Amino acid sequence: MRYSKWIGIITGLIIIMACFMPWTYHADIHKNFTGFFSEQNMYGRPGIFLTILAVISIGLLLANRVWARRGHIFVSAILISYAIKTFILFTACYNAYCPERKAGIYLVLIASFIMLIIAVVPGGKINKQVSHKHS
Numbered sequence: 194m195r196y197s198k199w200i201g202i203i204t205g206l207i208i209i210m211a212c213f214m215p216w217t218y219h220a221d222i223h224k225n226f227t228g229f230f231s232e233q234n235m236y237g238r239p240g241i242f243l244t245i246l247a248v249i250s251i252g253l254l255l256a257n258r259v260w261a262r263r264g265h266i267f268v269s270a271i272l273i274s275y276a277i278k279t280f281i282l283f284t285a286c287y288n289a290y291c292p293e294r295k296a297g298i299y300l301v302l303i304a305s306f307i308m309l310i311i312a313v314v315p316g317g318k319i320n321k322q323v324s325h326k327h328s
Contacts (some may be wrong), residue, residue, distance in 0.1 A: 201254045201265075201311040207304045208247040208272075212240030214297030217283050221290055225295065226283060239279040243301060246272045250308055262312075269305075270313035275306035 212228030219225075222232055226261040246268055249251050280302050309326020 211300035215295040216298035217292040245259040
């Protein structure tokens with residue numbers, strides 16, 4: 194794809210932005226949970242790890258090398274698996290109560306999936322580092 198690098202960069206920025214958006218609304222305590230906030234830190238702060246993985250993905254997209262392409266596939270696989278785990282954790286029902294899902298949690302999940310697709314789709318030209326030894 195011609196624009197896969199730029200789509201990947203925008204997708205990484207969307208993941209970072211979505212970590213600050215409301216993920217779920219819990220009417221029983223009247224609070225929105227985000228990637229960086231949950232009541233008494235019960236779910237941790239998955240936004241930190243997701244943001245780190247998104248920044249690494251953007252950096253690997255900008256490095257136009259073969260090793261960066263392979264590393265991006267690995268990081269994107271971790272990103273989508275962590276996003277799925279986080280989606281299940283934040284949207285799961287507890288004590289016969291199900292939280293209301295907000296746009297942020299869907300954006301993280303969809304953008305992580307797009308990032309994985311961008312990682313496996315062949316992009317533009319790659320600079321190969323080849324050492325030329327002459328005997």
